[in-house]
Amino acid sequence: MMSVHYETKTYDVLVIGAGGAGLRAAIEASSQGVSVALVTKSLLGKAHTVMAEGGMAAALSYVDADDCWQAHYKDTIRGGKYLSNYRMAELHAKEAPERVKELEKWGAVFDRTPDGRILQRPFGGHTYRRLAHVGDRTGLELIRTLQDKGIHCGIDVHMECTMTHLLKDGDQVAGAFGYWRESGRFILINAKSVILCTGGIGKAYKVTSNSWEYTADGQAMAMKIGAELIDMEFLQFHPTGMVCPPSVKGILVTEAVRGEGGKLTNALGERFMKNYDPERMELSTRDIVSKAIYTEVKEGRGSPNGGVFLDISHRGADYIKRKLPSMYHQFLELGDVDITKGPMEVGPTMHYTMGGVRVHPETQEVLNVTGLYAAGEVSGGLHGGNRLGGNSLSDLIVFGQRAGKHAAEFAKQQTVLPKINDEEVKGYAEELVAPFERDSKAETPYQIQADLQDLMANKVGIVREEQGLKEAIEELQVMKARAKVARVDGSRAYNPGWHLSHDIHNMILVGEVVARAALQRTESRGGHTRLDHIEPDNEQWRFVNSTIRLNGSGELDVSTYEKPQMDAALRDLFDKSDELAITKSKQKI
C-alpha cells in the first residue's frame, strides 16, 4: 500500500479556485484581517477566467446615460427566462458598477470613451451599451488585475494543488483534503470556513470552450457533503465556437464580434436571425442564437464544415485588429482564415453552467452546510435559464466579494478550528491511490472521458428527449463502474492520468445530475431544449427551479421548489408582458 501520509495546514478561510471569483473572495476575506489560503489546480493567473473575452456587464451609464441598475436587472431577469433568483439579480445589478470601478482603482486599463471614461459595448440581451471591456481580452485584464492586487494582500497562494474532498465536523465544514500536483503528496487544509470557486463542468463535453480544469469538482464535492445543485438542466451552448479545423472545434469566438456589428448568414447568404428574433437579430440572447444555428445546420442550410458564417470584415482591417485582436490572430493562426477579408465559420459550443450549488442570495453560504460558501460559475441562482453575455465576469466580482466578506465574518465568530477525523481522511487518501494497485491491463481514464464527452454531446446536449436522457442515465451507470476500475501508470509525481482518475468520477456524477434535471423538466426554456416538449410549459414550469441532492444511499433525489417571490418595488419595474411570470410565487427566500 502506498503512503497515505498527509501534511496539515490551518487557516481561517480556505478559497478553492483562483479565477475571478476565488481571487476576489480571497482579497475580500484577507481585508477583514483573517488568514487566507487560496488553492488553485493551475498556476496563478491561468484559470478559465483568463479566456473570457467580450466584457463585464455593469450599468456604469458612461456610454448610454439612460442605463441604470434597474434596466440591467430587468434584462437579467428576462434573459434568465424569469428563473433567476430575484435577490441575487438585484444585488448583481446594483453592485456591479462599484466592483468594476474598483478594478480600475487596482490598475485595470479598460478601453476608453472619447471623454476618457470606461468604454462600454453592446451585447446580446442588454438593452444598453453596458459591457466594460479591453478589446477581446477582458478576462485576462480581470484576472491579472486581481492577481497583482492579491499577491500584496498577505494571502497564501498554493499553486498546482488539487482539492478532492470537503471535510465536515458535524454540520459545519472543516476544510478540504487533496494533493500537490507536482509531488502527488497529500495535503489537508483545516479551515473555519471554505469558499468554493471551482467553475463549471464543460470538460464533460467534447465541443466546449472550457479549459481542462472544468471537471465539475466543486459541484461534486459540495453534493457529497449535503449541498443541493439547482437549475442543472440549463447549460449554455455559446452560439459561436470555431468549427474548423476539427482540432480547434469549440474554441470560443467572442460575442463581441456580433456586438461590434458581425452578421450571421447561412449557406444561402440569408441573415437567418430575421426568422428567429427579427428585432434583436444577431444580438438576441445566446439560447436563441444557438438554437437558430442548430436549426439552420439541421435543415441543410449550414456552411461546409457544419456551422454558419459570421462576417465582420465590413468594419475594416484596422478596426478589427484594434477591437478584436485575439479573434484576428486565432483565426489566422489556427484556422487559416483572415477575418478582415472574409467570414468565419462558427457553431455552438458548450460554454457555461447556469445552474450550480444552491446558496443564500446575500451571503453566498451553501444551503445545508454551515461555513461553506460558493461563488461564480459553481454556484447557481443568478442566471436562471440563460445567462446574458457579460454577466459572468460581473457575477465573479460581485459575489466573490460577498462570499469573501461573509466567510471571513463567519470565521471570526469561530473560537476554535473545526475537528478533523483522521480515519476519514486516511480513507480518502486510500481511495485516491487505489488506481495504482489495479490491473495493468485495465483501461485508462482517458478513454472513459472521451466516451463521456460523446455521450453527453449526443444525448444530453443542445437538444434532448426523454428516450435519449434515459439511455444516457443508464450508460452513465456503466461508466461509473468503468471509472472504479480504471488504471493509472507511473508514479504520483505530476501524473495527469492519475489526476483524471479522480476527476472523472466528478464529471460522471454531475453529468448524471444534468441528465436527470433535464429529464424532469418536460418543457423547453432557455438553455434547455426538449425535442419532445418543444414549447415552454408555463403552467407547470414557469415558477419552479429544479434541485438535486445525493441521498443517504448515494442516489440522486430530483425535485423542484417554488421560485422565491420578487419584492413589490421590483415587480413594478416590469410591464404587462412580464406580469404572469413574476407575480404568482408566494415563496419568500
Added chain:
Amino acid sequence: MMMSLGVVDREFHVFRGLPDADGEHIGEVKSFTVPVQPGWVVLDALLYLQAHNAPDLAIRWNCKAAKCGSCAAEINGLPSLMCKTRLDHMPLDKPVLVRPMRTFPLIKDLVTDVSWNYEINKRITPFTPYNDDQSTWRYFQEDADRVQEFRKCIECFLCQNSCHVIRHHRKFNHFAGPRFLVRLASLEMHPLDVADRIPFIKEEAGIGLCNITKCCTERCPEDIRITDNAIIPLKERVVDRYYDPITMLLHKIGIK
C-alpha cells in the same frame, strides 16, 4: 464515423525525465508515432500521446487557445506555445522534437518550475494611483494604448526562457527578465500611477544587463514589442535619472 482525409503518421521525439537535486533536466528523448490530423497543433499530438501511449506524460496546459500561456516548451529548438504551433507548418520529413523550457528547473517531462517568476513579481511595487477617488479619473485611449500593449502579456515566460541573461548567464538573482521589465513598464507608463520604480529597475531588476538582442521580442506569442516599447524606454528613464548630469543634479537638490 468517417476517417478525416489527410491523416498522416508523424514521428515525435518527446523529452521524458525527472530533475536531479539541483533541478537539472535528467532524462531522455523518447520516440512516438502519432496519426496527425489536418490542422493539429503540437499540443493535440501530445494529448493524443497521453490518451493512447503515455498516460503519465506531464504537460502543463489550460486553455488550448493561446490565451493562458501555460503550455510553453521548446519545439524543434524554438521556445513556443504548444497550442499555437501548427504541425502542417513544420517540415514533414523530420521528427518533431519537444523539450521543456531549458532555463527553468525541471519538475517532470515537459513541465518546469517557473515559481521564480512569481517571486520576482511580488517584489514589484504595485499599482499606486494618484488618488483614491476614481470618479475624477479621466484618461484617453491614446494613453491606454501604450499600457494595453504590455497588459496583453499572458505570462507564458517564453521571453524569460529565451533571454540569454537568464538562460546562459543564470542571473536569476540580479535580473528580473523581459516579462517583468514589461510589467514594470506597464506600471511606470500607467497614466494614473505615481510610484517611483526607477531605482528598483536599475538595481534589483538589473535592466543594465539587457543588451538588446531582442530574443524576447522574437519569441513573444502576443507580439509585444518588448525591447523597443518597454525595455528601451525604461533604460532611457534610468539613464536620465542616474547618468544625465543635469537631471542628476536637479534630482539631488530635490527637483524631479
